[in-house]
Amino acid sequence: MSKFSKLIQKQKEHQVAKKHRFNLEAKINANREGVLCACGSKKSYKLCCELIHKNIELAKTPLDLMKSRYTAYVLGAIDYLMLSQHSSTRPFSEKEEILNWTKSVQWLELVIVEAKETHIDEGFVTFKALFIEDGVKNTIFEKSRFIKENNHWTYVDGIHS
Numbered sequence: 001m002s003k004f005s006k007l008i009q010k011q012k013e014h015q016v017a018k019k020h021r022f023n024l025e026a027k028i029n030a031n032r033e034g035v036l037c038a039c040g041s042k043k044s045y046k047l048c049c050e051l052i053h054k055n056i057e058l059a060k061t062p063l064d065l066m067k068s069r070y071t072a073y074v075l076g077a078i079d080y081l082m083l084s085q086h087s088s089t090r091p092f093s094e095k096e097e098i099l100n101w102t103k104s105v106q107w108l109e110l111v112i113v114e115a116k117e118t119h120i121d122e123g124f125v126t127f128k129a130l131f132i133e134d135g136v137k138n139t140i141f142e143k144s145r146f147i148k149e150n151n152h153w154t155y156v157d158g159i160h161s
């Protein structure tokens with residue numbers, strides 16, 4: 001082996017080692033912080049919606065609550081979906097049905113179109129939620145209304161279009 005090809009060989013080994021080390025670090029980080037949150041924040045679930053799922057008062061805006069509800073649909077966190085909905089519209093009798101439905105679909109993405117607070121206790125979020133149901137791509141397009149109840153934001157209802 002010539003000196004030159006030895007050098008190339010060494011460089012290749014170095015690159016492989018570097019790549020390996022990089023993959024290992026990425027793996028360690030993923031283990032430490034968990035998978036990326038479904039809401040699209042690019043943060044890990046542990047540092048994002050999980051905090052809100054454990055303490056709903058951490059949802060400081062209707063948008064925070066909307067995102068945490070989307071993630072709850074993805075994870076099938078039915079109790080959180082009930083808790084985060086206003087008592088006047090909470091679909092408690094459909095709990096099982098909602099859980100079975102959300103587990104049967106494949107959630108793809110949440111796209112926020114617009115979010116605004118119109119009052120200290122009221123806000124609206126317009127969003128698209130993309131999912132696959134029975135092999136067919138589908139979209140929920142909704143303008144949701146949120147109001148505060150028991151000192152935290154709750155989802156009330158929505159206008160579909």
Ligand SMILES: [Zn+2]
Pocket residue numbers: 037038039040041045048049050067068071
């Ligand atoms: Zn999140």
